[in-house]
Amino acid sequence: MAEPIERPGEPFSAEERRQIVLLVDVLLSVGANWEQVKMELFRVACQDGAPFKRVPSQSTLERMLCDELDMGSVTEYKEKRKDGIKVALKNKAVQMALAGNSAMLIFSLKNLCGWSDNVQTVPDPEDAKNKIRMAYDVKAI
Secondary structure, X not given: OOOOOOOOOOOOOHHXXXXXXXXXXXXXXXXXXXXXXXXXXXXXXOOOOOOOOOOOOHHHHHHHHHHHOOOOOHHHHHHHHHHHHHHHHHHHHHHHHHOOOHHHHXXXXXXXXXXXXXXXXXXXXXXXXXXXXXXXXXHHO
């Protein structure tokens, strides 16, 4: 995350913004919805020595998240978050397969390596020529 930037006229200091964005990022990464995010921010803000004292609205949270993480939109943020999850899941699948989980080994070979249960023979070009020749010879008789 980049160094927090002070914004004149902003109701939150740079450090408050940083703390809020870190908490929002973690909550969204574990699947919390916006209502749950705001409730958790409120719970943290009510504690003694809280890193921030106010809870921003959802639109302000979205703007702060995009600004601090250099994202164009919340949709872009979610897509990048999904990409990281996909990589982590693939890594976990490979680890489980290498650890001896036979079901995960089969799954990994099929989905990550392109293996298949359905073996289809690849036609040999010479074989195709012979079949054409034989078909031609039979019609000639």
